[in-house]
Amino acid sequence: MVVYMTNALYLSDSYLKECNATVVSVKEGKYVVLDQTIFYPKGGGQPWDTGKIVKSNDVFNVVYVGKFSGEISHEVDRAGLEEGDRVHCTLNWERRYKLMRSHTAAHVFASILCKETGALITGNQLGEDKIRFDFSLEEYNREILEHYIDKTNELLGKDIPVKWYELPKEEAMKIPGIVKMAAALPPDIPNLRIIEIANVDKQADGGTHVKNLKEVGHIRLLKTENKGKNNRRVYFSFV
Ligand SMILES: [Zn+2]
Numbered sequence: 180m181v182v183y184m185t186n187a188l189y190l191s192d193s194y195l196k197e198c199n200a201t202v203v204s205v206k207e208g209k210y211v212v213l214d215q216t217i218f219y220p221k222g223g224g225q226p227w228d229t230g231k232i233v234k235s236n237d238v239f240n241v242v243y244v245g246k247f248s249g250e251i252s253h254e255v256d257r258a259g260l261e262e263g264d265r266v267h268c269t270l271n272w273e274r275r276y277k278l279m280r281s282h283t284a285a286h287v288f289a290s291i292l293c294k295e296t297g298a299l300i301t302g303n304q305l306g307e308d309k310i311r312f313d314f315s316l317e318e319y320n321r322e323i324l325e326h327y328i329d330k331t332n333e334l335l336g337k338d339i340p341v342k343w344y345e346l347p348k349e350e351a352m353k354i355p356g357i358v359k360m361a362a363a364l365p366p367d368i369p370n371l372r373i374i375e376i377a378n379v380d381k382q383a384d385g386g387t388h389v390k391n392l393k394e395v396g397h398i399r400l401l402k403t404e405n406k407g408k409n410n411r412r413v414y415f416s417f418v
Pocket of ligand 1: 223282286384386
């Protein structure tokens with residue numbers, strides 16, 4: 180099988196809402212690979228983007244985007260696209276922007292929690308309205324979590340830039356806390372993509388983020404669940 184390495188434009192510019200592209204392949208009429216894309220494929224706790232692929236006046240809705248053996252595949256709602264087609268892509272920006280804000284909020288919360296308690300993140304799921312976080316921690320109660328949510332909110336109101344860039348893996352792995360997922364092994368690639376929230380956090384990450392913490396808005400605790408010491412669970416949402 181030949182895997183096409185799509186130019187993933189969202190990695191360098193999370194704010195791109197449209198792009199032109201050429202269809203590289205189509206499987207079963209509805210799984211489309213493009214030469215370049217703005218659509219984020221499900222991964223790292225961040226859900227996939229939705230939107231439209233338009234050929235002339237023909238609109239194909241993107242209902243799912245996934246990465247399969249390294250290839251970014253866009254599932255569209257109907258057949259009609261063919262290899263070689265020139266198309267125009269448009270993101271459902273409202274959904275993506277919420278997910279960018281959630282993702283950046285999650286990094287700030289994780290950095291505070293990990294720094295202050297030594298907790299490790301064991302899972303996370305970003306949603307448009309709700310963020311779920313699992314982590315390992317001995318001491319655990321709602322008051323502690325409220326405290327860390329408050330600390331997160333102190334930072335979320337501020338003018339703090341967020342940057343992303345690549346670093347050689349060897350150099351990146353020397354940064355304390357660069358990998359916060361308990362089970363995560365960095366991928367077998369020469370460079371890691373780093374998300375840096377100035378003076379707050381640096382994390383290896385492939386997701387899309389806002390470029391300043393003042394864009395995020397504030398969060399509040401929804402509920403906590405105790406699924407054992409390796410799986411304390413917290414849900415939060417935007418205020
Ligand atoms: Zn992340």
